Amino acid sequence: MSDAPVTPILEARGLTRRFHGLQAVSAVSFAIGHNEILGLIGPNGAGKTTLINLISGTLFADGGELFFAGNPIDRLPPARRAHLGIGRTFQVMKPFPHLSVIENVTVGALFGFGGGEHSMRIARERARDVLDFTGLLHRKDQYADQLGGPDRKRLELAKALALRPKLLLLDEVMAGLTLSEVDEVITIIKKIRQSGVAILVIEHVMRAIRSLSDRIIVLHHGEKIAEGLSDAVLTDPRVVEAYLGKRRA
Amino acid sequence: MMRRWALLALGVTLLAALPLVGDELIIQYGIDLLLLATLAQSWNILGGFAGYPSFGNSAFYGLGTYGTAIAMAQFHLPFSVGLALGVVLAVACAILIGVPILRLRGQYFAIATLGLAATLAALISNVDIAGRNIGLILPLTHNETMFYEDALALLVACTLTVWWISRSRFGMGLIAIREDEDAAQVMGVNTTFYKVLALALSAFFTAIAGGIHAYWITFIDPASAFDPTLNVRMVIMAVFGGPGTVFGPLVGSFLLTAVYEVLAASLSTAAALLFGLVIVLAVIFMPRGLWNLALGLRRVGWRYFMQNIQQHKL
Numbered sequence: 001m002s003d004a005p006v007t008p009i010l011e012a013r014g015l016t017r018r019f020h021g022l023q024a025v026s027a028v029s030f031a032i033g034h035n036e037i038l039g040l041i042g043p044n045g046a047g048k049t050t051l052i053n054l055i056s057g058t059l060f061a062d063g064g065e066l067f068f069a070g071n072p073i074d075r076l077p078p079a080r081r082a083h084l085g086i087g088r089t090f091q092v093m094k095p096f097p098h099l100s101v102i103e104n105v106t107v108g109a110l111f112g113f114g115g116g117e118h119s120m121r122i123a124r125e126r127a128r129d130v131l132d133f134t135g136l137l138h139r140k141d142q143y144a145d146q147l148g149g150p151d152r153k154r155l156e157l158a159k160a161l162a163l164r165p166k167l168l169l170l171d172e173v174m175a176g177l178t179l180s181e182v183d184e185v186i187t188i189i190k191k192i193r194q195s196g197v198a199i200l201v202i203e204h205v206m207r208a209i210r211s212l213s214d215r216i217i218v219l220h221h222g223e224k225i226a227e228g229l230s231d232a233v234l235t236d237p238r239v240v241e242a243y244l245g246k247r248r249a
Numbered sequence: 250m251m252r253r254w255a256l257l258a259l260g261v262t263l264l265a266a267l268p269l270v271g272d273e274l275i276i277q278y279g280i281d282l283l284l285l286a287t288l289a290q291s292w293n294i295l296g297g298f299a300g301y302p303s304f305g306n307s308a309f310y311g312l313g314t315y316g317t318a319i320a321m322a323q324f325h326l327p328f329s330v331g332l333a334l335g336v337v338l339a340v341a342c343a344i345l346i347g348v349p350i351l352r353l354r355g356q357y358f359a360i361a362t363l364g365l366a367a368t369l370a371a372l373i374s375n376v377d378i379a380g381r382n383i384g385l386i387l388p389l390t391h392n393e394t395m396f397y398e399d400a401l402a403l404l405v406a407c408t409l410t411v412w413w414i415s416r417s418r419f420g421m422g423l424i425a426i427r428e429d430e431d432a433a434q435v436m437g438v439n440t441t442f443y444k445v446l447a448l449a450l451s452a453f454f455t456a457i458a459g460g461i462h463a464y465w466i467t468f469i470d471p472a473s474a475f476d477p478t479l480n481v482r483m484v485i486m487a488v489f490g491g492p493g494t495v496f497g498p499l500v501g502s503f504l505l506t507a508v509y510e511v512l513a514a515s516l517s518t519a520a521a522l523l524f525g526l527v528i529v530l531a532v533i534f535m536p537r538g539l540w541n542l543a544l545g546l547r548r549v550g551w552r553y554f555m556q557n558i559q560q561h562k563l
Contacts, residue, residue, distance in 0.1 A: 083437055112437045123418075
């Protein structure tokens with residue numbers, strides 16, 4: 001048993017998505033192992049968010065295959081993928097503006113992994129625990145649209161966590177945070193991984209990517225141009241060129 | 250909590266006792282009012298909680314009307330069988346059209362529902378068993394008290410359903426859809442199923458109201474059964490009172506119907522004009538309804554109006 005090959009939690013094979021003429025994601029293949037943190041970087045417009053949309057089901061792929069724990073999920077609607085344990089945040093945050101913070105998070109507990117918790121009382125207790133974990137408990141009765149920037153980011157994370165994900169897709173949860181806030185979020189993400197969750201992180205904050213990622217993949221114009229251990233990838237000339245442009249002699 | 254329930258029970262009992270003291274005209278106003286409030290409350294299930302404004306509810310009303318009328322006028326079946334037939338037709342229609350058009354979002358959905366009532370009216374006008382465009386005459390029953398109590402029971406049942414929705418998992422799913430449908434989906438809410446279920450529930454109560462009205466009025470034709478202005482009234486009453494709340498639509502329909510009757514009695518044709526003015530002012534100063542206005546005034550006082558005006562970005 002012990003030497004049986006381990007199926008990755010998520011595997012993409014040749015994933016492709018076009019917007020009219022534009023190849024937003026073209027033939028991207030990669031895998032995320034159980035308990036792994038995979039960093040996803042690339043310049044603006046590289047197709048990072050589109051890739052997360054394809055995994056969460058917010059968008060459907062035009063081609064390629066997607067497997068979750070070995071099972072194909074390409075044709076499943078987003079809610080079914082959430083029931084399997086895929087949770088995500090949105091780069092352009094999507095709180096439920098007229099609900100309180102705890103109600104926002106309760107939705108995840110009510111409908112998430114395995115179809116969610118059917119008792120309102122238990123779902124609310126679980127939402128409380130998640131708020132405690134993400135440092136939002138003191139804001140639980142505020143309306144979501146009254147929160148400031150950093151707390152909105154925390155709420156976005158808390159909503160995804162409440163559904164008890166096995167795979168968490170984080171789309172720039174640290175953008176716009178101060179250095180000490182970034183450190184806080186890094187600590188939270190490390191704790192989430194320790195609880196047995198695999199994580200895909202999109203981030204422009206290089207310090208965060210470096211300290212979190214086990215491996216990194218790099219997208220450029222929708223194509224995967226590099227993959228590997230953090231230090232090797234970040235010094236790869238093709239990656240440097242994609243970010244900074246070609247060095248003129 | 251106990252006191253609030255006791256008050257509500259007292260209110261319903263008083264309303265139920267009205268026929269003992271009121272004259273026939275009052276009872277007739279009462280029936281009209283209770284049925285309108287039921288329509289606003291039914292509309293609230295999808296329109297208020299899930300944020301999907303349906304303009305197809307007058308189609309469900311018409312199907313409830315015709316189901317009852319066909320069963321009673323053509324087959325001499327009892328009233329209850331007629332109501333059941335109306336409900337089956339309306340709920341089937343809600344599911345059939347809901348599955349394709351509830352994939353459309355917000356205003357696109359509203360537009361897609363606009364033509365439904367007119368289409369059904371045109372269809373019914375060509376069906377022999379439905380009396381074509383001439384209409385049907387139902388057996389005459391001069392029992393205003395029965396109609397009044399039926400309408401009251403229906404409104405109570407509909408409101409209890411909405412109350413249950415407001416504190417259930419199902420309701421949380423609908424509210425999440427209204428607040429942000431993309432976020433609701435990735436958090437595991439099966440959005441299409443929830444919306445179709447809400448539309449079907451809405452059609453259920455709307456059809457019964459149509460059936461009661463048909464038996465009460467005893468004459469129906471396509472134009473009156475599928476009247477699009479009735480749908481507009483449902484929306485106005487629910488939105489004026491407070492969409493997505495349990496009591497808002499009731500307050501809205503009681504208040505607006507009373508205002509309308511008073512205006513119509515004293516000013517006749519100018520009534521509709523003033524009525525329109527009330528709506529315009531309401532949308533500007535309290536876009537989330539009376540219920541929200543009451544909460545807002547208690548929380549921030551008169552600044553509530555300023556906040557609303559700022560939100561319009563005028």
